[in-house]
Amino acid sequence: MIELGSHVKLHNSETSAKLLEADIVQVCFGSPRSWGHTVEPRNPHSKLYIHAPYLVNFSAKEQRVWKLSVQTMLDQGKAATGYNVAGIVVHGGSWKGSSLDQALAQWNIAIDIYSKHEGFPPILIENSASGRFSLTRYIEQLETLWPEVKDGNVGFCLDTAHLWASIEQKHEAMLYIRALQRLVGHIQLVHANGSAAEIGAGVDRHSPLVSSVAPAKWVAWCVKLAQPDAVITETTAPAEDLVVLRSELAKLLDYED
Helix, strand or coil, rough: EEEEEEECCCCCCCHHHHHHHCCCCEECCCCCCCCCCCCCCCCCCCCCCEEECCCCCCCCCCHHHHHHHHHHHHHHHHHHHCCCCEEEECCCEEEECCCHHHHHHHHHHHHHHHHHHCCCCCEEEECCCCCCCCCCCCHHHHHHHHHHHCCCEEEEEEHHHHHHCCCCCCCCCHHHHHHHHHHHHCCCCCCEEEECCCCCCCCCCEEEEHCCCCCCCHHHHHHHHHCECCCCCCCCHHHHHHHHHHHHHHHHCCCCC
């Protein structure tokens, strides 16, 4: 059975999970939009995913940013060891101004450094919605990145809003997900988000499922195809999203298989 939950505030996530009737929750161990001290939760839920700060960029041209990114992930991993954390989600970042070879080398080194720490949860690399210089938007880019990191403590997180932004037709999601499974083996987590943008727009605009341009049934279909361990919604309407998602998943006959 796939665990369902939502992104909630750091503190009292146990209370939030009960209100949402969620199996699992995702939190940020600190501000998602700034560098700084990693904050540990109060009254945490029994099982968590963490979303790393958005500034983390292992592909960055600026070595200061790369070093801050590595240190941030080490801080996050250390803090996570005190809790039942299933994974830490990190964005692919951008190598604009640098070179592809340099970006790949930096990812390899960063993952190697992180993976040397026993007890740290896996880094879950998330697909991107846009970016010519991203390493995680298209399958072709991921096929370049994955050999550099696959031997480390890594897994994958599929975001449906980002996928919607990167394909031209709805049915292409099946091709993407099947190719992704062949590449990474298993998709641990799905971010089941609606999108406020048109398909293929290349922009990251999460939307509650009830008002999503990407149909809720399409999002549920992607979840079924991916067969992850857990599903997290990340919009401003977590309770409504879970109701819609449960309803759409229930319509898929072999959802529990």
